[in-house]
Amino acid sequence: MKNNFDFIIIGSGIAGLTTALTLADSGLVAIFTKKNPSDSSTNLAQGGMAAMIGEGDRAEWHIEDTMKAGDFHNKKKSVSLLVKNSKEALLWLKNQGVLFDIKPSLEAGHRLSRIFHTTDFTGADIEKTLLKKISESKNISLFKNSLAIDLIVKNNICKGALILTEDNKITPFFSKAIILATGGSGQVYQWTTNPEVSTGDGIAIASRAGAKISDLEFVQFHPTAFKAKISPLFLLSERLRGEGAKLVDEKGKRFIDELLPRDKVARAVFEKQKASEVFLNMTHLDKKEIIKKLPNIYKRLKTYGYDLTADNVPITPAAHYQCGGVITDLDGKTSIKNLFAVGEVANTGVHGANRLASNSLLEAIVFGKQVGECIKKNPNLKIPALPAGRQLTNKLQNPGKEVKAIISKKNKLIFKKIKNDIKKMMWEKVGIVRKKNELLEALKQFRSFKNKIEKIRIERGISRELLEANNLIEVALAITQAALNRPKSLGAHYVT
Numbered sequence: 001m002k003n004n005f006d007f008i009i010i011g012s013g014i015a016g017l018t019t020a021l022t023l024a025d026s027g028l029v030a031i032f033t034k035k036n037p038s039d040s041s042t043n044l045a046q047g048g049m050a051a052m053i054g055e056g057d058r059a060e061w062h063i064e065d066t067m068k069a070g071d072f073h074n075k076k077k078s079v080s081l082l083v084k085n086s087k088e089a090l091l092w093l094k095n096q097g098v099l100f101d102i103k104p105s106l107e108a109g110h111r112l113s114r115i116f117h118t119t120d121f122t123g124a125d126i127e128k129t130l131l132k133k134i135s136e137s138k139n140i141s142l143f144k145n146s147l148a149i150d151l152i153v154k155n156n157i158c159k160g161a162l163i164l165t166e167d168n169k170i171t172p173f174f175s176k177a178i179i180l181a182t183g184g185s186g187q188v189y190q191w192t193t194n195p196e197v198s199t200g201d202g203i204a205i206a207s208r209a210g211a212k213i214s215d216l217e218f219v220q221f222h223p224t225a226f227k228a229k230i231s232p233l234f235l236l237s238e239r240l241r242g243e244g245a246k247l248v249d250e251k252g253k254r255f256i257d258e259l260l261p262r263d264k265v266a267r268a269v270f271e272k273q274k275a276s277e278v279f280l281n282m283t284h285l286d287k288k289e290i291i292k293k294l295p296n297i298y299k300r301l302k303t304y305g306y307d308l309t310a311d312n313v314p315i316t317p318a319a320h321y322q323c324g325g326v327i328t329d330l331d332g333k334t335s336i337k338n339l340f341a342v343g344e345v346a347n348t349g350v351h352g353a354n355r356l357a358s359n360s361l362l363e364a365i366v367f368g369k370q371v372g373e374c375i376k377k378n379p380n381l382k383i384p385a386l387p388a389g390r391q392l393t394n395k396l397q398n399p400g401k402e403v404k405a406i407i408s409k410k411n412k413l414i415f416k417k418i419k420n421d422i423k424k425m426m427w428e429k430v431g432i433v434r435k436k437n438e439l440l441e442a443l444k445q446f447r448s449f450k451n452k453i454e455k456i457r458i459e460r461g462i463s464r465e466l467l468e469a470n471n472l473i474e475v476a477l478a479i480t481q482a483a484l485n486r487p488k489s490l491g492a493h494y495v496t
Contacts, residue, residue: 002173003018003171003173003174004160004173004174004175004383004394005027005028005029005030005141005173005175005383006023006026006027006028006029006127006175006176006177006383007020007023007026007027007028007030007175007176007177007179007375008028008029008030008160008161008175008178008179008201009029009030009031009032009178009181010032010148010161010178010179010180010181010182011032011033011107011180011181011182011183011202011343011345012033012037012131012142012176012181013127013181013183013343013344013364014033014123014126014127014130014343014361014364014368014477015181015342015343015344015360015363015364015365015367015368016031016342017031017127017131017133017134017166017368018130018342018344018364018365018368018369018372018440019179019181019333019342019368019369019371020134020137020140020169020372021096021133021134021137021140021145021372022368022369022371022376023221023375023376024090024137024139024140025139026375026376027139028139028140028141029137029139029140029141029270030140030141030142030143030173030175031059031134031140031141031142031143032143032146032147032148032161032163032173033143033144033145033149034145034146034147034197034201035144035145035196035197036136036144036145036285037131037142037144042298044458047257047343048092048100048105048107048115048116048117048118048122048358048361049089049090049115049116049122049126049237049358049361049365050062050086050105050107050110050114050115050116050356050357050358050359050362051057051086051087051089051090051114051115051116051362052084052086052087052112053086053090053451056112057112057114057258058239059080059084061112062083062086062110062114063076063079063080063083064085064103065084065109065110065111065119066079066082066350066351066352066356066359067079067352068109068261069261069262069352069354069355069356069357070107070323070350070351070352070353070354070355070356071340071352071353071490071491072352073215073352073353073490073491074350074351075328075348075349075352077349078293078349078350079328079349079350081129081330081366081370082359082363082366082367085366085369085370086362086366089362089365089368089369090116090364092369093126093129094212096129096130096133096390097129097132097133097238098118098125098126098129099118099125100117100118101116101117101118102121104116104373105117105239105242105243105291105293105406106236106242106243106259107239107241107242107358108238108241108258108259108260108261108265108357109259109260109261109262109356109357110356110357110358115239115242115357115358117239118241119293119294119295119296120237120293120294120295120296120297121296122361123361124405126361127357128343128425135144139294143163143165143166144166145165145166146164146165146166147163147164147201147464147467147468148162148163148164148201148202148205149159149162149163149164149170149205149219149467150162150205150209151205151206151208151209151336151339152172152174153209153336153339154241155211155227155334156210156335156336156337157337157338157397157419157491158178158209158336158337158338158339158378159174159175159338159384160172160173160174160175160178160384161173161175161178161205164464164467170288174383174384175383176338176375176381176382176383177338177339177340177375177381178206178339178340179332179340179341179359179371179375180326180334180339180340180341180342180345180346181202181341181342181343181345181368182201182202182203182204182343182345183197183198183343183344183345184198184200184321184322184344184345185198185199185200185322185374185472185475185479186198186201186202186232186318186319186320186321186322187200187232187423187472188319188422188423188426188472188475188476188479189219189232189318189319189423189426189427189431190231190296190420190423190424190426190427190428191225191233191316191317191318191319192231192232192233192318192319192320193222193225193232193233193234193318193319193320193458194232194319194320195289196232199468199472199475200322200471200472200474200475201468201471202325202326202341202345202439203322203325203326203345203474203475204470204471204474204475205471205473206326206334206336206345207308207478208474208476209336209339210335210336211326211327211334211335211341212326212327212334212335212418212473213321213324213325213326213335213341213347214324214325214327214347214482215322215324215325215347215479215482216322216324216325216351216475216478216479216482217479217482217483217485217486217493218322218324218351218352218353218354218491218492218493218494219319219321219322219323219479219492219493220266220319220320220321220322220323220343220354220355220492221262221266221269221270221317221318221319221320221431221432221492222235222262222266222317222318222319222320222321223247223262223265223266223315224236224237224238224240224247224265224269224280224315224317225315225316225317226301226304226313226314226315227314227315227316228304231318231320231423233316233318234300234301234304235318235320236280236297236313236315237294237297238262238357238358239293239294239361240280240282240294240297241258241259241280241493242259242367243282243285243289243290243293243294244282244283244284244285244286245258245280245282245285246258246280246282247265247268247269247278247280247375247412248278248279248281248312248314249272249275249277249278249279250276250277251274251276251313252281255268255272256269256272257267260396261354261356261381262354262355262357262492262495263321263353263491263492264489266317266432267432267433267494269315269316269317269456270432273316273323277314278314278315278316279312279313279314279315280312280313280315282308283309283310283311283312283314283315285309287309287310290308290309291309292306295418295479297471301313315374316426317432319427320343321344321351321354321355321360322344322392323347323351323353323354323355323491323492324347324482325341325344325345325346325347326341326345326346326347326452327347328341328342328346328347328372330348330350331370331371331374331418332346332348332367332370332371332374333374338381340371340374340375341367342364342368342371343363343366343367344360344434346367348363348367350363351363352491353490353491353493354433354491354492381484386390387466401414411456411460411463411465411466412465413458414452415465415466415469417440418449418452418453418469418473419468419469419472420444420470421449422446422449422473422476425442425445425446425476426442426476426479426480429441429442429480430442430479430480430483431475432494433494433495433496434483434493434494434495434496435495435496436484436487437438437494439480439483439484440484443477443480443481443484446473446476446477446480447477449473450470450473450474450477451471453466453469453470457470483495
């Protein structure tokens with residue numbers, strides 16, 4: 001297998017795909033995705049994309065709404081770049097073949113209608129369209145079931161990545177520029193809207209490489225996920241509340257302004273759940289309009305036995321978005337030379353302490369293009385010379401060695417239990433409302449889990465299960481420590 005490319009992208013969500021398409025005319029691009037290309041948070045995004053082109057809208061208004069939602073922890077330069085490029089981003093997607101609704105919609109935290117949808121599964125439509133474009137490009141190779149283990153870094157210069165490929169071999173890949181587009185870490189929580197692949201891999205491998213990371217304490221919990229006994233939970237989009245849905249208790253009484261930013265609504269739902277079940281209600285709205293605008297959500301809820309137009313639909317908050325991440329500048333550059341980050345894994349400063357609804361898809365497009373254009377303008381980037389295999393010895397495993405996909409049943413059960421214990425403790429101790437003593441208790445337990453995983457690695461070697469569990473525990477430790485480091489509440493980080 002060819003193991004050097006002009007550009008390597010780790011992750012196949014909208015941010016990675018946008019970056020790949022931007023770079024495709026400048027060299028050979030490799031996209032590594034840990035499962036199937038469509039297994040991403042993008043594919044589950046029901047909400048639309050915010051764009052400041054609606055009638056009567058102003059750039060300063062979108063900037064203010066974003067800053068306010070982020071509790072003014074945002075970087076204004078980043079927010080300005082995002083907003084001022086929103087029209088171009090929307091037009092770029094249209095040129096790729098994405099068919100948006102003509103009229104924008106309203107969503108929580110926005111002062112007016114500026115959210116563009118493709119019915120109610122916008123993310124899936126964008127992902128499908130961009131993957132089609134990727135498949136048509138001769139310069140882009142997409143490798144599925146390929147898990148990034150670690151970055152190859154020497155003297156603070158990123159030269160490539162160690163990948164556990166589909167044939168279960170660890171192979172070093174080299175490149176002029178490596179772009180992390182791995183998404184978030186919602187699977188570190190018991191209840192999340194994120195897909196199973198969102199285990200914080202990008203944060204973990206960037207941290208091990210020495211990249212600067214910040215703001216991990218700001219985990220956004222979406223206030224309205226369909227309450228069920230399995231995770232990931234089915235998201236009930238922000239658009240429902242934008243269209244007029246009400247949040248009510250068992251007596252049918254409203255208890256919160258549904259259009260407040262997500263952190264405030266999520267905490268209100270969390271507190272109300274201590275005394276009552278909470279429901280989303282749209283029975284007062286026109287049935288035909290609901291089915292027309294929200295056909296996929298309507299159909300999915302029907303499979304669970306609920307009619308969105310006639311029933312109270314049970315809801316719960318769920319971990320949804322990682323606002324912090326690998327620190328980047330406006331061009332996606334990290335603290336490590338030739339390493340870039342884009343999308344949810346990156347901390348561009350756009351979201352601050354809490355993300356404004358429908359800014360994530362926008363960020364992925366705007367900064368995906370920004371990263372691609374920045375790399376293209378740097379003629380000095382070169383693929384590093386291939387070092388001898390012995391020079392690439394990694395603490396986990398020597399490159400080229402096969403990894404058994406099937407490990408002992410005992411170890412599989414151990415990893416499953418460790419993952420479940422991590423998720424449960426994160427939900428209970430490092431969740432929507434936090435207390436110092438509980439954070440310390442979680443930190444102690446996570447360190448114990450980390451030692452347990454390391455012991456298994458030494459005794460048994462590595463496997464996909466071990467790598468993922470190791471990343472999950474490292475991210476859990478990082479979020480918990482970040483939460484302890486910020487004793488006062490801010491945005492999505494709420495301390496009592």
